Amino acid sequence: MSILVGPETKLVVTGLTGREGTFHAGNNRRYGTDVVAGVTPGKGGQDVDGVPVFDTVEAAVEATGANTAMVFVPPRFAADSIFEAHDAGIELIVCITEGIPAHDMLRVYTHLRRGTARLIGPNCPGVLSPGKANVGIIPASFFSQGNVGVVSRSGTLTYQIGNELAQRGFGNSTIVGIGGDPIVGSSFIDIIGLFEQDPQTELIVMCGEIGGDEEERTADYIAANVSKPVVGYIAGFTAPPGKTMGHAGAIVSGSQGTAVAKAEALEAKGVRVGRTPTQVSEIAADVLGASAPA
Amino acid sequence: MDLLEYQGKQLLRRHGVPVPEGVHATSLEEATQGAADIGYPCVIKAQVLIGGRGKAGGIKVAKDADEAEQHAKAILGMDIRGLTVHELWIEEASDIAAEYYASIVFDRSARAPLVMLSTKGGMDIEEVADSDPDAIARLHVDPLLGFQDFHGRRLAFEAGVDADVVRPVGVLLAKLYDAFIAEEAMLLEVNPLIVTSEREVRALDAKVTLDDNSLFRHTDNAALRDPSAEDPQEQMAKERGLTYVKLDGDIGILGNGAGLVMSTLDVVAQAGGSPANFLDAGGGSKADAIVSAVEVILSDPKVAAVLFNIFGGITRCDEVARGLIEAFATVKPDVPFVVRLDGTNDKEGRRLLAEAELPNVHVEQTMLGAAALVVALAKDRERLTA
16 A cells, blocks of 8 residues: 555646656656646647647546646646646646745635545645655655655655665655645645555654644644654754745744744654654664564 | 835725825935925834834934934934835824734635734734733634625624724725735734724734735736845845845855755754855756856855755756856855765766866765765864964
């Protein structure tokens, strides 16, 4: 098992005909992901390396049975694209786009939460279940199948930590980038809840960063609902207040959202927090001990 | 993006929020003329993006032309907590019967706009929140429903505003909400929101933060950005499309991906160093982006050593190495560089660097090793130049 994406994934890519869309969807396909369709209004009937392109998501779903959408369109069109995928009955929408207006995400989030569809992102690297499927831009070659589930607000930091885990012999059930925006479709809590239910996942690594209070809320959730060990990491101890550190959501506002507060909240609930990416892998090795493959 | 008070007031006025009449001035002549146009008494207000203007002497009442000139002269060029005053806003003095507080914040935690109202206006609202949290009425608005009349009434009654202004305060909150949505604000704060002796409700101050990601559809608001008010390095980085934040230290940092760069700053600080900046060269960084980034980092004279921390995903380490080699040819840095390349095409990147034999460039394999080395090099250099 794994979570969110796997052999059952049938992927439709909005923005497939764009440069980035073509490149990354091609990578996903070569990895073994079943990329069934692309959507670009006005380009219906064409194909990209044999993947049929449709004018609407609805037409793509009807013709191919797509159940997962990857949104790869520019920020000003992204909310519309998410709404369209949702309207077409897609169950899982992964939005890679960075720079979506915050008010667009207010409406997207509120609307989607009223239904059953799940949104991952935006401003995220996507979801990778090693050996099964890759939806997004995570460089899959660094990761192998295993028992560590990773959920993170950051892309490259995830690769860094994943790579340190790999060097110690740990693979991953699924790696989920939930995104670096102030409002994202799925929270740490949503994803950790899925890892808790996933038989392949034996340890959960969560990578948080400054801004908001998701990590603090997650600490409470873990204490009440999660039986599997969780190891944490928080980036941004040296970030000054009031400055946006790259990710739109990574900002300490007044005394709110500091790395110290997040690390303390997690530790207070028994979650061990590594102070460096290397320390995260050390703690993981310590927790999993003999269950790590040699 | 933060707006100056007068820009915020003009934005609110466009949405029907009552604000005092005022005039903008950037010189003593404009200020005295503006005061004469407004009439006396008037208020001369420093326009800088920082709180505590009143305490710093940046807001003064003038009862006649002489006083107006005197205050304008004193405030123009004044330093308020590190910011120089270049602009004034001169407005009619308001006769205040009551001071309230009103705001709408983009509450990311609740994923909804949060409207707040309090009768404890004119003071630091965070202090009120700490000392007397019940004095602030709060209401989250469903973004798909919008602000309804009853929301305004509920807030006004709950906050305990004077009975005769319950309706006008509610109406003002509705207009504030219109402005919040239409202008895609992250924060609208009116402190104080006043009731005049004629029982009129108006916004006496305006603090407005807009969403940078939405400025493409608000070109009027985007044009309000004043690049001269920004840090020179940050301005230079923005022009080159780089994400850069200036910090206080002496170790220049470049990485790819916001999370990895934040983590790099932390690891350098843990190793005893002090980062000079945050710079995310972004995913898929090409050689010319690296050259630009090196120029921005080295334009900060405090930088004594530079750390490149790259974990290649979409970014290819050989491209980063090419960029660095090009940067050495054009910029000719005289500070040591520590380069850690890992991930996509890392071997090729390290080979290119080894072949180029760049002066004072050290290649490290791990993030922790690289951080330790750059801290030691920065300290060595300080010792040499001290």
